Amino acid sequence: MIQPIDLQNDRVFAFRVNGKITTNELKPLADKLRDLIKQYGKMRVYAEYIGVEGITPRAIWEDLKFDLAHLTDFDKAALVTDKQWMNLSAGLVNLVPGLEVKLFSLDEQEQARQWIRS
Numbered sequence: 001m002i003q004p005i006d007l008q009n010d011r012v013f014a015f016r017v018n019g020k021i022t023t024n025e026l027k028p029l030a031d032k033l034r035d036l037i038k039q040y041g042k043m044r045v046y047a048e049y050i051g052v053e054g055i056t057p058r059a060i061w062e063d064l065k066f067d068l069a070h071l072t073d074f075d076k077a078a079l080v081t082d083k084q085w086m087n088l089s090a091g092l093v094n095l096v097p098g099l100e101v102k103l104f105s106l107d108e109q110e111q112a113r114q115w116i117r118s
Contacts, residue, residue, distance in 0.1 A: 014046035
């Protein structure tokens, strides 16, 4: 399930993910984010990954296509998670010029919110 989070900042797209991620959930998220990019330009992403049980292969493919098409449309991303494998993902994404990604533990949720707004 993907749920929006309101961080009171138009340039920060925030959401919480738990359970299994499917294409049906990703499509509206991608559409909304695409609209915000058109409206505001470069965006920031705040994502909480809590209790994620997996992602369908089709959803992985759709997410990858969106990410590659919009690689330069983001300047910051804060990832809050209880999953250690996210360290690898964050490290790889940090190789993208102009994009700063930080990984936070669940206990650091408030620091992550402050950092993404700064």
